[in-house]
Amino acid sequence: MRLLLLVLFLAGFGFGEVLISKRIEGEIPLDPFSEVWKKAKAITVPLAGQTVTKPMVIEAPVKEITVRSLNNGKEIAFLLVWRDQTEDRFHLINQFSDAVAVQIPYRPSTDYPITMGGKGKRVLILHWTAFRQENIENGYSDVAKIHPDYAYDWYPHAKPPYRYPEDWANQYALAYIGGEKVFRKNTFRTPVREVVAEGFGSSTWKDVQTAEGKGVYRDGKWYVVIKRRFVVENSSNPEWGPGKATYITFAVWDGSSGHRGARKVLSYQWIKLKIER
Amino acid sequence: MPKFYNWQIKREVPYPYEHRRPKRQFAVVMDLNKCIACQTCTVACKTTWTPGRGQEYQLWNNVETKPNGFYPLGWDVKLMELLGEDQRWEGERYVGKTVLDGTDKETVIGWMPDDLDWTNPNIGEDEVNKPVEVGTVLESLPHPIWMFYLPRICNHCTYPACVAACPRQAIYKRQEDGIVLIDPERCEGYQECVKACPYKKSMFNYVARISQKCIGCFPRVEQGLQPQCVITCIGKIRLMGFINPPEKARRDNPIDFLVHIKKVALPLYPQTGLEPNVYYIPPINVPLDFLRQMFGPGADHAVRTYMAMREGKEPELQALLHLFGSTDRIVHSFVVGANEVIGLDEKGEEIVRVPLYEPFQVRPHKDERLGVVRQDIP
Numbered sequence: 001m002r003l004l005l006l007v008l009f010l011a012g013f014g015f016g017e018v019l020i021s022k023r024i025e026g027e028i029p030l031d032p033f034s035e036v037w038k039k040a041k042a043i044t045v046p047l048a049g050q051t052v053t054k055p056m057v058i059e060a061p062v063k064e065i066t067v068r069s070l071n072n073g074k075e076i077a078f079l080l081v082w083r084d085q086t087e088d089r090f091h092l093i094n095q096f097s098d099a100v101a102v103q104i105p106y107r108p109s110t111d112y113p114i115t116m117g118g119k120g121k122r123v124l125i126l127h128w129t130a131f132r133q134e135n136i137e138n139g140y141s142d143v144a145k146i147h148p149d150y151a152y153d154w155y156p157h158a159k160p161p162y163r164y165p166e167d168w169a170n171q172y173a174l175a176y177i178g179g180e181k182v183f184r185k186n187t188f189r190t191p192v193r194e195v196v197a198e199g200f201g202s203s204t205w206k207d208v209q210t211a212e213g214k215g216v217y218r219d220g221k222w223y224v225v226i227k228r229r230f231v232v233e234n235s236s237n238p239e240w241g242p243g244k245a246t247y248i249t250f251a252v253w254d255g256s257s258g259h260r261g262a263r264k265v266l267s268y269q270w271i272k273l274k275i276e277r
Numbered sequence: 278m279p280k281f282y283n284w285q286i287k288r289e290v291p292y293p294y295e296h297r298r299p300k301r302q303f304a305v306v307m308d309l310n311k312c313i314a315c316q317t318c319t320v321a322c323k324t325t326w327t328p329g330r331g332q333e334y335q336l337w338n339n340v341e342t343k344p345n346g347f348y349p350l351g352w353d354v355k356l357m358e359l360l361g362e363d364q365r366w367e368g369e370r371y372v373g374k375t376v377l378d379g380t381d382k383e384t385v386i387g388w389m390p391d392d393l394d395w396t397n398p399n400i401g402e403d404e405v406n407k408p409v410e411v412g413t414v415l416e417s418l419p420h421p422i423w424m425f426y427l428p429r430i431c432n433h434c435t436y437p438a439c440v441a442a443c444p445r446q447a448i449y450k451r452q453e454d455g456i457v458l459i460d461p462e463r464c465e466g467y468q469e470c471v472k473a474c475p476y477k478k479s480m481f482n483y484v485a486r487i488s489q490k491c492i493g494c495f496p497r498v499e500q501g502l503q504p505q506c507v508i509t510c511i512g513k514i515r516l517m518g519f520i521n522p523p524e525k526a527r528r529d530n531p532i533d534f535l536v537h538i539k540k541v542a543l544p545l546y547p548q549t550g551l552e553p554n555v556y557y558i559p560p561i562n563v564p565l566d567f568l569r570q571m572f573g574p575g576a577d578h579a580v581r582t583y584m585a586m587r588e589g590k591e592p593e594l595q596a597l598l599h600l601f602g603s604t605d606r607i608v609h610s611f612v613v614g615a616n617e618v619i620g621l622d623e624k625g626e627e628i629v630r631v632p633l634y635e636p637f638q639v640r641p642h643k644d645e646r647l648g649v650v651r652q653d654i655p
Contacts, residue, residue: 053444054379054382054383054384054444055382055383055384055442055444055469056381056382056383057382058382091466091483091486092392092481092483093390093391093392093395093468093481093483094389094390094391094392094468094471094481095392141483141484142330142484143330143331143333143484146483150333152333155328155329155330156328158329158330162330164330164331164484168329168330173329173330175329176326176327176328176329176330176332177329177330177331177332177482177484177485177487178461178462178464178482178485178487178489179461179462181461181462182461182462182485182486182487185486186485186486200444201444201445201446203445258389260465260466260467260468261444261445261465261467261469262444262467263467
């Protein structure tokens with residue numbers, strides 16, 4: 001079975017259906033329940049556990065994802081919907097967050113390894129996480145929020161009332177919590193991070209973070225919108241845009257199944273993404 | 278997967294990365310016969326490195342009571358369960374399962390502690406192995422009723438499970454001193470290292486969303502100084518230095534002398550296969566079957582040697598123990614004189630000279646010259 005899967009990625013097997021990014025005029029809404037999304041045709045993509053590299057996921061708690069796409073000539077957006085019995089909005093000790101990601105090769109080709117690209121075959125990954133959505137909507141998941149009755153007396157270098165991130169933004173206090181770069185990652189006002197990768201284990205945050213998004217959990221399903229400009233200045237961009245075609249794949253993390261990092265379910269085939277002019 | 282030789286269990290272990298032994302390997306020896314669980318080391322570490330947000334229950338250095346204390350809860354009991362009943366030694370060679378054997382889904386055999394498992398660092402403190410009956414007298418070694426204190430830091434293993442398990446290669450072992458560090462900028466908080474480390478010395482900070490661990494006080498080590506937990510130990514039970522593999526052991530290197538020459542200091546749960554680099558002088562009051570499980574088959578020899586030292590039959594070893602806690606600098610070699618032990622730095626220059634016996638005088642009770650009776654005043 002594993003060998004068969006391996007052969008499938010190496011062959012860059014194409015998925016039958018095509019995802020068409022519908023051209024609309026004006027702003028693309030971040031609201032996943034906006035009427036505009038009805039203009040786009042949905043496709044449903046099967047997902048399977050990550051069994052290429054350790055640690056692996058054999059059982060797939062999420063079996064499929066429904067995808068729509070819109071573009072307005074400058075930006076492209078995806079509406080991703082999947083069934084998940086549990087809403088996992090936190091990333092804590094032995095507790096993981098739900099998440100979804102789309103992956104686009106830098107060049108429109110199916111000979112990119114589906115496993116986050118490969119050496120010289122860079123992919124762009126737009127990764128929405130529920131815990132970032134939670135931080136934005138309900139305040140940072142700090143000690144006081146996670147353990148409201150927690151007693152502490154004093155922290156050196158930080159100012160009372162010791163709210164993270166507000167009271168920790170100085171170089172002395174930051175040293176205890178991983179430094180400035182970690183702090184910056186934790187304080188982006190968007191639930192979608194942009195990373196590039198050249199093979200699994202290599203994903204790296206882009207310096208310029210512009211992707212936006214919003215996720216809503218309703219009736220046992222996540223509805224997530226991910227949006228990015230085709231061309232972000234002062235940053236690298238895939239070869240994509242109105243009138244062009246490229247490829248796309250998807251990955252879903254189910255927090256309550258212990259999913260994080262390599263522990264995820266994904267679509268094992270490149271899906272053609274036609275972007276309407 | 279490539280295999281590498283682990284001298285502690287005298288066999289090869291599988292490891293996912295090409296491996297070279299570092300130029301030098303950080304190592305600490307701790308004499309468990311002397312630890313009183315005052316937690317000065319814990320506090321020294323805490324105030325130096327982990328007073329931050331999300332680090333409230335992070336103790337990179339902790340001291341727990343054995344057999345009933347754990348941080349996190351049940352860590353070594355879980356480890357024993359994972360390795361199963363098949364933890365067999367053939368002489369000094371371990372033939373059972375190691376955590377590096379992995380599973381078909383994971384690189385390292387591990388388990389994930391829960392949030393609450395970290396919140397009772399002093400559980401079981403001072404508890405003995407079984408109820409004490411009225412009239413019990415402890416008059417022989419080992420004791421029928423026993424406990425001891427186990428101070429723990431990161432073992433800066435030669436084959437670290439955390440490095441093997443991290444899918445992002447965010448953890449690395451430094452070539453210059455063998456210290457194992459997590460790169461906070463690469464870490465995404467997947468906690469694979471927390472799950473993999475059998476000693477549970479990698480901890481997740483849910484506020485910063487990164488895993489953090491003992492850094493071996495590397496800024497001190499780089500300056501030739503021993504770590505905070507070592508130099509603050511009021512019982513003087515610790516000595517930090519650099520260990521060589523057994524075939525390159527130097528008799529004048531204090532760590533090599535204790536581990537390789539005298540074989541009095543032993544690794545903690547060597548059956549993990551990781552070649553941990555904190556070495557313990559086992560407590561002589563504890564029954565040997567427990568010590569063998571915890572420190573391997575060398576426990577008998579270590580206890581015998583320590584007992585002999587107490588009887589004055591190991592003068593060199595006894596002298597070396599005087600260097601513990603006597604200097605904040607890293608001792609690279611030592612020399613034993615007639616009534617002193619001398620610690621030397623990397624260049625062979627003297628750092629510290631410690632007398633083995635303090636000079637003392639016996640004064641008569643009655644001072645005939647002054648015609649007075651002395652009180653007990655120096």
